[in-house]
Structure formats: C-alpha cells, structure tokens
C-alpha cells in the first residue's frame with residue numbers, strides 16, 4: 410500500500426480562509442483579534458516559529474504584538490509583562506515561546522497567563538477543562554491533529570490510537586483528545602518495553618519523541634494512519650520528522666509529512682484560539 414499524504418498545509422490554508430471570515434465579522438463589531446507573543450532571548454528556531462505566527466496573524470487581518478525580552482530578563486520582569494498583557498484589552502491571546510532560559514520557572518510563567526488568554530492551552534485550568542470536555546482552549550498541536558483527522562474523514566471512535574511520547578504539550582493531551590473522541594488509547598514512551606508490540610497494533614499512530622526517523626516500517630501495521638509530530642534537523646540540516654517517511658509511507662494508509670504536516674496546523678489552531686478568545690471577550 411502507498412499511503413495517502415495528509416497535507417497539513419492544504420488543510421491549514423482551508424481553515425485559515427474560514428478564520429479570515431470570522432475575523433471580518435469581529436472587526437465589524439469593533440474587535441480586532443490580537444495575539445501577543447513573548448520571545449525571550451534569541452534562539453534561532455524560536456525566531457523562525459515566531460515569525461511564522463506573526464505572518465499568519467497578518468494574513469488573517471489580526472493584530473500581532475511581538476514582545477522581545479533579553480536572555481537575562483528576570484523571572485519577575487517577565488511575570489510583570491504577562492500581567493500587563495493580561496490587563497490589556499487589545500490583546501486576546503498571550504503566547505510565551507518555549508523553551509525559556511534555565512533561570513526562569515516555566516510552570517510559574519504558564520500559571521500567570523490568564524486562562525481566558527491562554528491560547529496555547531497550557532494553563533492548568535484549560536488542561537482540566539480538556540480532560541472533562543468543558544469549553545476552554547485546546548493545545549494547538551493536539552487540536553491540529555484532531556482537525557486533520559476530521560478533515561481527512563478518518564474516524565477515531567473505537568480505533569486503537571497509540572501515542573509515542575508523553576510530553577505535557579503534545580503526547581499527553583493528544584491522547585486525551587483521542588480518548589474524548591472515543592478511541593482506545595495507549596501511551597508509550599522512552600521507558601516502554603517492547604515498543605513495537607504496541608505500535609504494530611495501532612490503527613492511528615501519533616509520534617512525538619524528537620528523534621529523527623525513529624519509527625520504521627516494521628513498527629507499523631499495514632494501512633495505519635501515521636501522524637508525525639517530529640521537528641528534527643538531520644545531518645544535512647534538513648527538517649525531518651520522527652517517522653522514516655521513505656519506508657513508512659510505503660506501508661501506511663495515511664501519513665503526515667514534515668514539513669507541511671502538523672506544523673502548519675499548530676499555527677492555524679493558535680489563530681483559531683485567538684479568534685475564539687476575542688469572540689468570548691465580548692461577553693465579559
């Protein structure tokens with residue numbers, strides 16, 4: 410079997426057209442959705458991502474504010490800046506680009522963002538709401554994966570979904586969202602014994618481990634849906650995922666590429682969350 414490629418780029422473009430209309434409606438009501446991105450230090454990769462986020466905002470007619478702080482900024486100053494943005498009416502969403510320098514406590518930073526402006530969906534209040542299925546902000550990468558599956562017409566209910574990786578921002582929440590949609594979910598991670606035993610029974614395999622070409626053809630079942638969340642650079646400096654695309658795409662039923670797979674969906678759901686935050690700010 411040769412896998413059908415799920416183009417995150419194309420699905421993202423389609424979703425952004427819908428979002429642009431929502432932005433228009435809000436603007437007609439006098440509200441321009443605004444996203445503040447805080448970037449600490451000058452990590453090269455972070456700068457690229459942040460630039461992509463700003464570009465997406467502008468394309469949708471949204472307002473974007475970039476707050477650049479020096480590597481040496483104190484935790485206290487960063488928290489003060491977040492508090493300022495929490496109280497700024499033109500800002501509906503706040504994103505603090507991770508990772509942060511070692512001297513800053515990420516947990517404290519995330520806890521300081523108002524849950525109503527937490528468009529990353531990282532605040533404990535939003536994580537709790539996700540678990541119980543209440544209205545809140547869903548984390549962008551897991552949310553993007555669900556939208557990709559939906560858009561492609563892949564059913565989740567009753568399927569065996571295997572998640573490899575258990576980070577707070579991808580692995581854990583994507584498993585929860587799949588469970589919310591009635592999948593049978595198995596979490597695997599670096600301590601899992603006999604990983605293949607699990608991945609080979611996956612109808613839907615989500616991989617977020619951060620190791621280039623980690624998943625090979627013999628890890629998967631013929632016809633499986635393979636979602637690659639990896640963002641690695643290979644020896645040649647080329648962007649590549651956690652899945653060996655070359656061999657896995659010959660056996661899978663569906664596969665997401667890197668680039669142009671999960672990445673563009675992540676940014677699109679960030680825009681979606683910011684528009685949602687702006688719309689909900691009207692009734693407060």
Ligand SMILES: Nc1nc(=O)c2c([nH]1)NC[C@@H]1CN(c3ccc(C(=O)N[C@@H](CCC(=O)O)C(=O)O)cc3)C=[N+]21
Pocket residue numbers: 457458461504505506507508529549640648667668669670671672673675676
């Ligand atoms: N608070 C916070 N929220 C985040 O959402 C967040 C973060 N911190 N820190 C870093 C990671 C990484 N991330 C990406 C988003 C889109 C692409 C993306 O669009 N990638 C393109 C390629 C980009 C390229 O060419 O380098 C693609 O896959 O096609 C990549 C990476 C969001 N992150």
Ligand SMILES: [Mg+2]
Pocket residue numbers: 574575576598599618
């Ligand atoms: Mg792990």
